[in-house]
Amino acid sequence: MKTLLLVPALLAAAVAAQAAPVTYEIDPSHTYPSFEADHMGLSYWRGKLNKSAGTIVYDKATGAGSVDVRMDLASIDFGLDAMNAWATGKDFFNVEKSPGASFKGRFDGAKDGVPTQVVGELTLNGKTRPMTLTVRQLKCMPHPMLKRDYCGADATGSFDREAFGLAAGKDWGFKMNVDLRIQVEAVAKE
Template structure:
């Protein structure tokens, strides 16, 4: 009996160690990158993007993975049409010239099987800069309807928008720091 149990445990350990990375497709109905930006030091403007796509690969056994996300900059949403139009203009995102925002990175610093950060690069307004996302929460579960793995995360970072060539309002005292908050869910690809 002990030999059988030992063989079974050895087989399970070998299977877990050789598990391949899993590819997940970002769920656009549960992923909304958002941001907070200063408005002359008197208030904070909050916005989000309504259209996001991309993929995540995750190798739980090795504690590694990647993310590649594309955001439709024209989907910017402040909840106010006049501000949405302003954000799309050449003064801010200039969506006619730069219709997409992209983030590519590696899942990193795994603790108890979950990444605690993503080390990557953000391409915004035609400029690519390193950005490290802090992963505030990360969890995978079986999707109750699709019966495939579902992973979700909440991540945050701060960027200086002036570094990306977006300096609207700077002469009026607008702070250039922007807080990023990213909620993301991704389903194992079929």
């Protein structure tokens, strides 16, 4: 009888050991938050942020975890130098005053150990607002060179830039909605 009672305890301990959260460090050479914003109703300007950092904590067994992505606004890249200079200048991001943005959240809605969304907050221009990102894909595998666990994901969401005090162009007909996409890859810390 004691043996029968011991089996469930051992199984529970084995599952708990497999379900341990792992901390991953974002790979800045494979992580590029990008965005899309209206240009007077005529077209959409697309750009990316070339410098980002942060960590992800992920429990592959349960789908639980958290995300902390920090973005360097001075690294904004529209593919047009004049637009980059304007966006980082005093009339928009004013990177001298507010050099970065961040997204922090927790995984939610896991299906088979894979989260379907990240519920969190975007901080931009000194203001923090709630934001939810939809996880479009997430995959982990052994890194071919580092021989450590390596995960990648693609998450999307949108926000109203006026809520962050960034209403430039509104009087000219610019829509205030911005679509954000975070393409991220991260390697398990040693």
